[in-house]
Amino acid sequence: MDLLDRYVAAVRRNLPSGANGVGADDIAAELRDVLLERAEAREEALGRPLDTAEWERLLVEFGHPLVVAARYREKQSLIGPELYPFYLYSLKLFGAITALGVAAVAIFRAMVDPGDAGQVAVQLLHSIWWAATTVVGTTTIVFAAVERYGGFDRHFRNWKPGDLPEVERTKEPGRLASAVEVALGVLILLWWAGLAHIPVVTNANGFRLELAPVWTQLYWPVFAVLALRLAYNIVRWLKPHWGWTRGGLAIVSTVGAIIVAVLLYRAGHWVTVVPTGMAAEQAGKLQASLDLSLRIGIVAAAAVWLWQGAQELWRWMRR
Amino acid sequence: MPIEDDLFEKLRIELRRGSLVVAVLGALREERYGYTLRQLLEDAGLPIEESALYPLLRRLEAQGLLSSEWREEGKRYKRFYRLSNEGGEVLARLLGEWNAISESILRLTGKDA
Numbered sequence: 450m451d452l453l454d455r456y457v458a459a460v461r462r463n464l465p466s467g468a469n470g471v472g473a474d475d476i477a478a479e480l481r482d483v484l485l486e487r488a489e490a491r492e493e494a495l496g497r498p499l500d501t502a503e504w505e506r507l508l509v510e511f512g513h514p515l516v517v518a519a520r521y522r523e524k525q526s527l528i529g530p531e532l533y534p535f536y537l538y539s540l541k542l543f544g545a546i547t548a549l550g551v552a553a554v555a556i557f558r559a560m561v562d563p564g565d566a567g568q569v570a571v572q573l574l575h576s577i578w579w580a581a582t583t584v585v586g587t588t589t590i591v592f593a594a595v596e597r598y599g600g601f602d603r604h605f606r607n608w609k610p611g612d613l614p615e616v617e618r619t620k621e622p623g624r625l626a627s628a629v630e631v632a633l634g635v636l637i638l639l640w641w642a643g644l645a646h647i648p649v650v651t652n653a654n655g656f657r658l659e660l661a662p663v664w665t666q667l668y669w670p671v672f673a674v675l676a677l678r679l680a681y682n683i684v685r686w687l688k689p690h691w692g693w694t695r696g697g698l699a700i701v702s703t704v705g706a707i708i709v710a711v712l713l714y715r716a717g718h719w720v721t722v723v724p725t726g727m728a729a730e731q732a733g734k735l736q737a738s739l740d741l742s743l744r745i746g747i748v749a750a751a752a753v754w755l756w757q758g759a760q761e762l763w764r765w766m767r768r
Numbered sequence: 769m770p771i772e773d774d775l776f777e778k779l780r781i782e783l784r785r786g787s788l789v790v791a792v793l794g795a796l797r798e799e800r801y802g803y804t805l806r807q808l809l810e811d812a813g814l815p816i817e818e819s820a821l822y823p824l825l826r827r828l829e830a831q832g833l834l835s836s837e838w839r840e841e842g843k844r845y846k847r848f849y850r851l852s853n854e855g856g857e858v859l860a861r862l863l864g865e866w867n868a869i870s871e872s873i874l875r876l877t878g879k880d881a
Binding site for chain 1: 802803817818819820822823826827838844845846847
């Protein structure tokens with residue numbers, strides 16, 4: 450009987466407040482009666498009182514106290530099946546917007562923050578974690594409130610077909626264009642593999658350009674990004690229906706490209722103008738002009754890749 | 769359990785879920801307490817777990833479809849349930865719906881199910 454008392458007390462403790470307008474004591478009393486009735490039926494069949502193990506078995510069969518108590522709840526789910534598709538869509542939409550915002554801020558900070566790259570990466574992961582938790586938590590709380598209190602669901606029901614977005618015509622490149630991209634990718638990768646350690650030299654107009662050490666330091670990251678992009682182009686060319694692989698490669702290569710762009714930007718110096726006849730002052734001006742152009746170029750490239758990555762992520766999430 | 773059986777079980781439970789309310793309301797045209805109600809349902813081929821039956825009874829009572837009272841039976845006090853007037857009206861409508869669904873299914877399946 451001690452087990453029965455403990456079981457009934459555990460159920461009673463976890464009953465929803467109000468329990469459909471009927472008191473918890475009333476439910477507990479009925480539950481006790483049901484269990485006693487079941488026990489008596491077994492005792493009658495056995496011809497003796499139930500022992501502790503048999504009582505335990507009986508209570509386990511009846512169900513965990515939390516499950517039994519939860520059945521008295523009016524709502525059995527946090528977000529019901531009617532609202533769930535809207536919840537999932539909102540989660541994806543807000544998730545994508547937040548990911549874009551966090552990525553943009555992180556890239557900006559990583560570019561301007563002179564601190565240690567590892568520390569910046571840790572801060573980025575921290576921001577992503579908190580942003581993801583906040584988006585999922587807030588969206589879930591809002592939809593749980595809508596499910597519980599209603600009212601807003603009219604917004605979801607009263608929709609107009611005319612408000613639906615236009616059909617997106619995705620511009621898929623032809624097989625020839627894809628093949629050309631693959632060929633170019635192979636050429637670039639070969640060029641990078643063969644020329645990475647050789648400085649670019651030009652003797653035009655009395656100066657030559659030498660690549661800064663950052664290019665050597667980033668040899669393998671750049672190689673990896675080029676290889677991933679080549680893999681993406683090959684999949685798009687030969688196996689365009691491999692959606693998951695294609696999307697995954699696109700996202701990973703874009704993220705890699707952005708990271709390389711950030712690391713490049715942080716280096717602050719990409720080429721050195723070495724005068725071979727040109728006046729030092731003129732060479733200095735050329736150096737400053739080149740630095741500014743490359744700085745703008747890297748930022749623009751990172752912004753474009755970020756936008757492309759966001760689009761790819763959105764397509765991927767909608768699958 | 770093979771996947772087909774698992775799927776069938778899920779579909780079967782889904783199919784039975786709605787019909788249990790009709791069965792409970794129908795069985796409570798005569799006053800019963802939980803244990804005897806469950807036995808009756810089981811004997812009729814509609815077994816239901818007690819941990820699901822009692823919350824269902826409470827819900828139907830809160831919705832005004834059942835009425836209940838504690839009364840002594842044998843050695844103990846038990847809660848007896850009975851269909852309310854409103855419950856009777858709802859049951860009649862649900863049975864009408866049930867028959868219409870049944871006829872539709874038979875028509876659609878060529879009565880060979």
